[in-house]
């Protein structure tokens with residue numbers, strides 16, 4: 276590590292939730308979007324100007340350090356799933372203890388976000404596997420248990436090994452990503468094939484890809500796509516990287532987009548009653564998962 280790196284705060288966000296909150300601000304619900312008569316019709320698109328410095332620094336670290344080599348090394352480190360065995364509910368409690376040590380009174384906990392997302396899906400009349408996906412979708416954040424920095428756990432995801440789309444938030448920070456010097460990684464397709472499918476594409480490392488591998492034997496493919504791509508905002512909200520997708524991906528992204536509003540717009544300050552809801556969700560977890568999984 277260079278001396279310059281040592282001077283940087285490793286974790287510039289106040290807590291992991293700050294990225295999720297920032298995404299919510301960047302993509303406000305339709306009712307909060309400015310109308311034609313609004314005095315500042317570009318207010319929400321000018322989001323980068325009033326982004327907190329810590330959030331910008333978080334994106335800078337993420338964009339500079341997520342390289343092909345970095346993603347390969349994290350995949351090799353984590354995807355053998357040989358670090359620990361734990362159940363879904365245990366992972367939920369571990370994450371809660373880890374992530375929510377700051378500001379316990381002012382923000383919702385991880386379990387509350389999980390339950391609010393799941394409950395809104397349940398009220399939408401969706402199938403059990405969809406409700407369960409809402410409950411567990413952020414459990415990959417237990418990467419923090421192994422000391423991973425924020426920029427390697429959360430953040431919008433994007434492919435590495437091909438040109439970075441200009442639709443990625445704070446695209447300018449990629450100028451200092453070492454992969455920009457690698458000609459083969461800077462063409463439109465890079466190391467991938469036209470329409471070759473996202474399954475063959477390496478996305479920046481974070482909680483989505485990790486959890487996908489932990490739960491892939493237990494859930495239907497629509498659920499797995501929601502988990503694996505829920506932070507891939509450049510694709511599911513901005514429409515980028517269509518040329519890497521195949522028809523199956525396009526089919527699955529209908530579900531990713533169906534999931535997204537439940538993740539973003541169900542946060543309220545009326546906390547769900549965790550103890551009252553727990554029996555229903557314990558049964559649901561039990562129906563799909565064994566008592567412990569490999570992480």
Ligand SMILES: [Fe+2]
Pocket residue numbers: 412413482505506
């Ligand atoms: Fe997430």
Ligand SMILES: [Fe+2]
Pocket residue numbers: 295388412413538
């Ligand atoms: Fe979430």
